[in-house]
Amino acid sequence: MVELNSNELTDAEAEQYDRQIRLWGLDSQKRLRSSRVLIIGLKGLGAEVAKNITLAGVKSVTLLDDGAASQDDICSQFLVPRDQIGKNRAEASLARTQNLNPMVNVTAETCAVADHPDEYFHAFEAICATKCPTDQLLRLDKICREKSIKFFCGDVFGFFGFMFADLQTHEFAEEITEFKPTATEEPAAKRLKAEPVKTTVKRSSTFVPLQNALDVDWTAEPYSKKLKKSESSYFLMKILLKFRSENMRDPSPGTRSADMEELNRLKNEVLTKMSIPLEKVPDNLLSMVFAEIGPVCAIVGGVLSQEIIKALSQHEAPHNNMFFFNPERNLGHVECLGA
Amino acid sequence: MAASIAGVFTDDLKNAVETSKVLVVGAGGIGCEILKNLVLSGFKDIEIIDLDTIDVSNLNRQFLFQKQHVGKSKAVVARESALSFNPDVKIVANHDSIIKPDYSVNYFKQFRMVLNALDNRAARNHVNRMCLAADIPLIESGTAGYDGQVELIKKGMTKCYECEPKAAQKTFPGCTIRNTPSEPIHCIVWGKHLFNQLFGEYDADNDVSPDTEDPEAAGAAGESALKTKANEQGDIERVTTRQWAQQSGYDSAKLFHKLFHDDIKYLLSMHNLWEKRRKPTPLKMNELPDAVAGSSKDNSAEGLKDQRPWSIVECGQIFSRSLQSLKTKFEDLQSKNKDDHLVWDKDDKDAMDFVAACANIRAYIFGIPQKTRFDIKSMAGNIIPAIATTNAIIAGLVVLNAFNILQNRLESCHSVYCRLRPNHRGQLIVPERGLNPPNEKCYVCRDSPQIAVSVDVNKLTVKELEERVLKSLLNMVQPDAVKDSTGDVVISSEEGEMEGTYHKSLAEMGILDGTVLSVDDFVQNYSLQVIINHREAEHNKPDIEIVGDQSKCQPKAEEEKSNGGSGDNAEEEDDLMLLDEVEETPSAKAERKRKQDSAEESPVSKKLRTSDVIVL
Ligand SMILES: [Zn+2]
Numbered sequence: 006m007v008e009l010n011s012n013e014l015t016d017a018e019a020e021q022y023d024r025q026i027r028l029w030g031l032d033s034q035k036r037l038r039s040s041r042v043l044i045i046g047l048k049g050l051g052a053e054v055a056k057n058i059t060l061a062g063v064k065s066v067t068l069l070d071d072g073a074a075s076q077d078d079i080c081s082q083f084l085v086p087r088d089q090i091g092k093n094r095a096e097a098s099l100a101r102t103q104n105l106n107p108m109v110n111v112t113a114e115t116c117a118v119a120d121h122p123d124e125y126f127h128a129f130e131a132i133c134a135t136k137c138p139t140d141q142l143l144r145l146d147k148i149c150r151e152k153s154i155k156f157f158c159g160d161v162f163g164f165f166g167f168m169f170a171d172l173q174t175h176e177f178a179e180e181i182t183e184f185k186p187t188a189t190e191e192p193a194a195k196r197l198k199a200e201p202v203k204t205t206v207k208r209s210s211t212f213v214p215l216q217n218a219l220d221v222d223w224t225a226e227p228y229s230k231k232l233k234k235s236e237s238s239y240f241l242m243k244i245l246l247k248f249r250s251e252n253m254r255d256p257s258p259g260t261r262s263a264d265m266e267e268l269n270r271l272k273n274e275v276l277t278k279m280s281i282p283l284e285k286v287p288d289n290l291l292s293m294v295f296a297e298i299g300p301v302c303a304i305v306g307g308v309l310s311q312e313i314i315k316a317l318s319q320h321e322a323p324h325n326n327m328f329f330f331n332p333e334r335n336l337g338h339v340e341c342l343g344a
Numbered sequence: 345m346a347a348s349i350a351g352v353f354t355d356d357l358k359n360a361v362e363t364s365k366v367l368v369v370g371a372g373g374i375g376c377e378i379l380k381n382l383v384l385s386g387f388k389d390i391e392i393i394d395l396d397t398i399d400v401s402n403l404n405r406q407f408l409f410q411k412q413h414v415g416k417s418k419a420v421v422a423r424e425s426a427l428s429f430n431p432d433v434k435i436v437a438n439h440d441s442i443i444k445p446d447y448s449v450n451y452f453k454q455f456r457m458v459l460n461a462l463d464n465r466a467a468r469n470h471v472n473r474m475c476l477a478a479d480i481p482l483i484e485s486g487t488a489g490y491d492g493q494v495e496l497i498k499k500g501m502t503k504c505y506e507c508e509p510k511a512a513q514k515t516f517p518g519c520t521i522r523n524t525p526s527e528p529i530h531c532i533v534w535g536k537h538l539f540n541q542l543f544g545e546y547d548a549d550n551d552v553s554p555d556t557e558d559p560e561a562a563g564a565a566g567e568s569a570l571k572t573k574a575n576e577q578g579d580i581e582r583v584t585t586r587q588w589a590q591q592s593g594y595d596s597a598k599l600f601h602k603l604f605h606d607d608i609k610y611l612l613s614m615h616n617l618w619e620k621r622r623k624p625t626p627l628k629m630n631e632l633p634d635a636v637a638g639s640s641k642d643n644s645a646e647g648l649k650d651q652r653p654w655s656i657v658e659c660g661q662i663f664s665r666s667l668q669s670l671k672t673k674f675e676d677l678q679s680k681n682k683d684d685h686l687v688w689d690k691d692d693k694d695a696m697d698f699v700a701a702c703a704n705i706r707a708y709i710f711g712i713p714q715k716t717r718f719d720i721k722s723m724a725g726n727i728i729p730a731i732a733t734t735n736a737i738i739a740g741l742v743v744l745n746a747f748n749i750l751q752n753r754l755e756s757c758h759s760v761y762c763r764l765r766p767n768h769r770g771q772l773i774v775p776e777r778g779l780n781p782p783n784e785k786c787y788v789c790r791d792s793p794q795i796a797v798s799v800d801v802n803k804l805t806v807k808e809l810e811e812r813v814l815k816s817l818l819n820m821v822q823p824d825a826v827k828d829s830t831g832d833v834v835i836s837s838e839e840g841e842m843e844g845t846y847h848k849s850l851a852e853m854g855i856l857d858g859t860v861l862s863v864d865d866f867v868q869n870y871s872l873q874v875i876i877n878h879r880e881a882e883h884n885k886p887d888i889e890i891v892g893d894q895s896k897c898q899p900k901a902e903e904e905k906s907n908g909g910s911g912d913n914a915e916e917e918d919d920l921m922l923l924d925e926v927e928e929t930p931s932a933k934a935e936r937k938r939k940q941d942s943a944e945e946s947p948v949s950k951k952l953r954t955s956d957v958i959v960l
Pocket residue numbers: 503504505506507508782783786787788789790
């Protein structure tokens with residue numbers, strides 16, 4: 006974890022970050038400015054995270070993507086200029102990301118995650134992986150655990166999205182508000198007034214590896230009890246990750262009907278294997294997972310980025326350990342899975 | 345763009361996105377994010393309006409702007425940046441105020457919907473009325489720090505923005521500010537009043553000198569104090585602070601002595617005030633303490649420049665220095681136009697320094713803890729913290745609800761809230777379970793609305809009725825008012841038509857207790873019956889008060905579990921919902937003259953139950 010940097014903020018930083026320093030405090034901002042963040046996958050969600058994290062004022066942002074920007078990316082990838090479609094996504098996103106905040110050191114990396122040795126990832130305080138196959142996610146989480154690097158992953162599929170965090174053992178300061186009675190000084194009004202008093206407390210939170218969260222057994226307690234009430238998001242995520250592993254890509258609008266069939270087949274396979282009734286994932290949800298919808302990237306990317314900021318600044322309680330956005334009701338919920 | 349790629353949206357949504365014209369009001373934190381989402385989704389016809397210019401403190405979240413854009417129009421730059429995402433979109437940018445009559449009901453009618461991304465209540469109220477009049481859906485949104493919310497407003501279907509009374513502006517009794525401050529904020533408000541007394545728009549309500557009519561000081565003590573003063577100065581005639589300052593040539597030593605010594609001595613002579621209070625200590629400029637009293641700062645070496653506490657000596661120096669710079673600026677303005685004046689702005693270094701120094705000196709005198717310039721700026725400027733992530737989340741939800749509207753699924757546009765911490769059900773982004781029906785007693789959206797207003801008909805003038813009641817309090821733009829019983833015109837929006845009667849009191853115009861006025865605002869296409877209740881003006885009580893609907897507007901919360909004991913002490917942190925993405929810029933001030941001290945730009949507070957239903 007980042008030690009407080011003794012270097013003070015410059016006047017330019019103080020001016021530019023004024024409105025957020027007033028929210029999370031100077032110490033948080035100092036921790037952010039000494040943090041190096043790796044963002045893997047520069048499609049819609051990755052672009053949102055890159056934007057938010059760069060704006061927040063970290064020390065450096067590394068954009069990693071080995072793919073080429075495609076026509077489908079323009080649904081949500083606003084960092085790639087139109088004339089750069091076909092070029093490497095990370096490189097094509099570099100200039101606009103840098104323009105968001107010249108005080109952050111932004112670089113691009115075009116080599117695939119799988120081709121990087123473990124050591125490559127040691128140079129970051131936080132890693133956020135999107136559009137990554139599950140085997141690489143598990144590998145990254147393992148590397149992060151060994152080196153106490155904060156690990157995040159997430160994805161948006163159409164209108165649906167989710168994120169996961171493994172902060173291992175995470176210490177943070179939390180601001181709590183208590184209402185304490187105080188006598189007012191006005192003689193006219195001697196009644197007691199309860200006034201909010203803000204105090205900061207130190208807390209810690211323990212996270213589990215990604216593997217645990219992905220391997221939840223819904224037929225055993227405590228999950229079997231929750232199954233009835235729980236909504237479809239976790240299971241939809243399992244189906245979509247399976248689709249990605251088997252097809253080496255995500256469902257695509259260009260092959261919509263074939264992909265719908267494949268999704269239905271995978272739904273049967275995944276849910277049956279987990280002993281989950283098929284109606285847990287309604288068919289209409291499967292029709293909402295194509296491309297990455299911009300507003301949904303903004304929502305999931307906003308939550309994911311805020312979790313990265315919270316973790317790096319050690320300010321406020323992190324969400325332990327998953328967040329899902331269900332497009333049917335515009336509902337975003339946090340669930341602790343695999344603990 | 346999503347709509348242009350087959351297989352992303354349903355055909356219905358694709359067609360609607362590509363053919364619908366939408367208006368975005370505000371190009372700030374939420375506005376920038378909304379514009380991005382609209383363009384990426386494939387909207388082709390967008391209009392955006394904002395009268396603000398770009399400030400450095402916007403750049404941590406308003407991502408369509410960069411350093412080289414500081415000082416330029418937000419709407420214009422937002423348009424340019426968004427066009428780079430898709431050059432084929434038609435975006436019209438207006439660097440303008442939406443409150444202007446040019447943006448008529450017919451103007452609003454050309455849009456499929458309006459997306460609000462505003463930072464102040466006056467503009468929100470106005471757009472609310474325009475969308476009601478034009479009968480088009482409005483998506484209202486706001487953020488404050490980690491909190492945010494989105495709601496649909498549709499005539500006859502949902503609550504309008506003004507259906508529930510909003511939390512009143514925080515104001516302080518004049519005698520607390522002038523005589524007996526007990527909290528830092530009282531000293532800060534006093535400092536801002538002093539600024540206006542010296543350099544700003546004159547306002548008799550914002551006097552800074554000792555208040556001899558303080559009921560607490562009444563009786564012999566007050567009178568003897570008055571006599572002492574008369575003897576000392578040999579002249580009982582009271583002059584305004586501005587006149588006094590001008591006569592003394594804005595001499596900082598003289599002003600300091602009057603404000604922080606003589607006036608304090610005078611207050612001390614009002615003995616009743618100090619029977620149960622700590623007495624204030626008059627200060628002399630050449631004997632200022634070097635200490636930083638009342639604050640226990642051990643980390644003074646660290647932190648931002650603005651977070652370093654000032655000693656009282658320093659405050660004195662900063663007082664003198666900023667006073668002289670402000671004097672120069674003020675005289676410069678006045679030499680060009682005798683009626684011109686300065687407008688207090690937290691981002692103006694001298695204006696901010698002056699208020700911070702004055703507030704701290706006064707706090708020291710009254711034994712109140714001093715604050716850093718950083719904290720005083722927050723309080724004096726009503727700064728609401730703002731971050732990119734919350735704005736992004738809220739703007740995402742705005743555009744998802746826009747999709748619902750385009751698919752004629754208004755009933756699915758439930759209000760959504762977003763908070764720092766999940767609720768007890770683990771929900772972080774929380775949709776309500778249904779739409780909130782209109783308040784039947786709303787004085788804006790119901791049929792033939794009425795409202796009662798308490799005023800002193802012998803004191804309030806017709807001009808004040810127009811400016812302070814109809815425009816400021818009831819948020820009208822160009823009101824016409826006639827007496828219901830006789831049809832006599834009281835206020836006319838025609839320039840100059842009523843000049844002869846402007847200074848007359850309501851009573852002189854035959855407007856008495858119980859008189860009903862029919863008020864029409866042509867711009868807002870809004871009619872309201874105003875029932876005048878006479879109430880004699882009292883010292884230190886507001887002279888104008890909205891009584892509400894005659895049958896007393898009761899928020900429909902009976903069926904909801906009350907908020908545990910309720911009152912102002914029972915609300916949990918999560919129950920306080922803040923609505924605005926607040927920009928508190930000087931241009932917003934120019935748009936509508938407002939009082940300086942009250943939290944006019946402060947966010948609308950809505951108390952939420954721990955579940956999803958709004959209870960006010
Ligand atoms: Zn209403």
